[in-house]
Amino acid sequence: MTDKVLLAQQTFDLNQCIAIALEKNITVDKAELDLDNKNLDVKSYKNERLPNVNGFTNLYSNFGQSQDIFGNNARNDNFNGTLGLSSSYSILNNGKLRNSIKKAKMELEASGQDLALLKREITLKTIQGYLNVLLQKEICKSVDTALLFAQHQLQKIQKSTDLGATSLTILYEAKANYERENEKNRQAHYTIDKAMLELEQIMAIEPDQNFEINTELQALSSLPESNYKSSDLYASFLQQHPGLKKYALLNEALQFDQKAIKAQLYPTIDANLTLGSFYFNNLTTSFGRLPLFNQLQNNFSQQIGLTINVPIFNKNAVKIAVQKNKIQQAENVKQLELEQLTIKQDLAKQLLDLDNYQKQYKLATNILEVTKKAFELSLKSYEAGKISIYDLNTSRSNLLTAESELIQTKYNTLFTQIVVQYLSTGDIKL
Template sequence: MAGKQLVILIAIFMLSLVNTVFAQKQWSLQECMDYAVQQNKNLALSKLDVENKSIDIEIAKREKLPTLNGFSNISSNFGQSQDIFGNNARNDNFSNSLGLSSSVSLLNFGRIKNNVIKAEALVNASKEDVELVQRNTRVQVLQAYLQVLLQKEMARLIDSSAIFSNLQLQKIQKSTDLGVTALSVLYEAKANYSRDVQKKAAAVQQIDKALLALKYAMNMEEDQEIQVDEKISLIEELLKTDDKYRSYSNMMWIDHPLIKKYQYLNESIIAENKIIRSSLYPSIDLSVNVGSFYFNNLTQGFGKLPYMEQIQNNFSQQVTLSLNVPIYNRNSVKYNLQRNKILIQQNAEQLALDKQQFSQEMQGYLLDYKNYEKQLVLSNEALDNTRLAFDISQKSFDAGKISIYDLNISRANLLNAESETIQVRYNMAFSKLLIELMATGDIRF
């Protein structure tokens, strides 16, 4: 009994160890994006659409092959009929035919070939849709991931402020106990510490909300635990000026899935145009029939003509060339060609519209990146000056030259300067990554 309890305890320990290790896993940005791509439902639907259209390619290719069908029918007739001389006679009979038939298209003016081209173009266009969904998914995860990092860094900043206010409170408490400092100063220090604790709780709430948004972007369940890699080195690396980001606006259309998608759609429409035109020309089909038949006049008695003997004697083969010449099709070809032309124009207009919107977004992000570069320099300068001002205020307060209210104002200014600098850093990092994602479809770091 003791041995079983020991085994159970060991098992529980191992499970808890596994859960601990799993819970401690830190997700990098690349891992989050890869996971989101794998779990995205819209992406799964797009991939199924590719598979579905790939079947159309196989169907179109096999139109070149001949068909093969077996046939058999049995019929029986009972009653009488009258000949041309007015004589009535019984016409009871039994018949059976069977055989194989095959047909193949010999001349169709490229209809089969262009059906294959059309199907392949539509599959390739669907693949580009998959890539567009992947890019959009990565952008959503990128934004949510950096928001988590931002909220965590803001929480650390508020936490350090709370630590400072707590130390300040302890220092003033001792001074008040000695009768050196007024009670109003002590109460103000306590109020400052309470405000910082409240801000810290609000910051934790913002982290939870950011993590929840990241889970949604990754298509994770709400009860799943996730910890992001909090290495600030990623942000610091992204803040380094890199001139290649300024050239993305010129190279972003190279192999871009949006361009390729409409190119493939146009290929399919052009192929459809040729398919429509092929119906204006004659087509030739070859058919081959092999079979036999059995006939028995029942008025002479069933079975007098052996079935297998007659089947063998009636064996025949037939080869047929069928020529189909279109003469009048109610102008369906004319109207289908008009519709085809309109589709090409619609694709061109839609592509131009999408390119315009995409280019405007890219130019906006490039402008944001340049502005954030300038803002970062200015905010760092302001932060350095604010720190110097706070150091002087701290020394002046310790020397009794300024009140705690003046010190709190100086400390609030420092906190605001640090917050603004952090926000600019993350905005700049996000713009940089977003530009690379929009231009290349992925990030490399």
């Protein structure tokens, strides 16, 4: 998606933001280039099964004299050359090429899992950034309401003070409270701008006033409680995790590589074919006496041969290479076990966090309801002259805190639910 499209569209939903982040991320582009490189490796190994063909020619002259076995000196000036084609083809390589091709294919698929892992990380960052913007916007609404209330109270007290019914102390406290709420409001809007900038940076787009996200998230209207079974989720996490697939593929690649290495212990057979001719002209008997094309035709020859290589002693190079291969396989197995352990531990932490957030959300909902009632009573008591403006401001501040904590807990719960769902199924459902 181009920047022009970004400027034209007004709002983006979560899936669109993820698509843009994946499309414009430079690291993804680099990973895709690496994938293209691995694909060329596969083609290169496949091409090794084809015969090679080379053309050759050379022209040269000799000048001077030479002595024969009888001691006679004679001029040996000549002009000659050769022309031909040569080809070779591997008849027997003990499966080295076949296993090298399979190894390259496994490494290609492993690189594909690296790309999938990178896209997963970018997707999770985008989800987090997107929800953070929504979180800050919702908190800002509460702060805006608190500012309006402080402004309304200040206007009422100002009028009352002008009539001489309210002391200057109460007026200054109302002004001070309004300025405090004004600063909170400024900070809340700054936090939104910062969250938007972070999301734009994740999506790799230039900051622009036309960029906005869709705030109508259906999942926020009703936050259902999630009950997951740890064992089922663990199996799903293992099945979906690209890192595990990557190390499994790399181990397969190493197994094929080991077979290719061991193939060097056995004889190999190559077929050779040479077609060619030569030209020779003794310059001492006049140049061009023997026509070039006639000689090339008369001297045309063909040679077919087999080259058999029998390994006898290779300084234990193959043995050491096999041992290194086995060590790499063992390292991959351990890495695979470590990844599985990390996944299990992360899953346990996420489920614990999710359970905590869900309980916290229920408590925060109850706290907000009680705090609202307390504020309503405080407002009536203040208007009746039973409590001071300090008590009223404290009650209003407690309400803002309760609202903010509930909003924060709601988004923590939603984000954790999305992460668990995405990592276990690969889907994002909101």
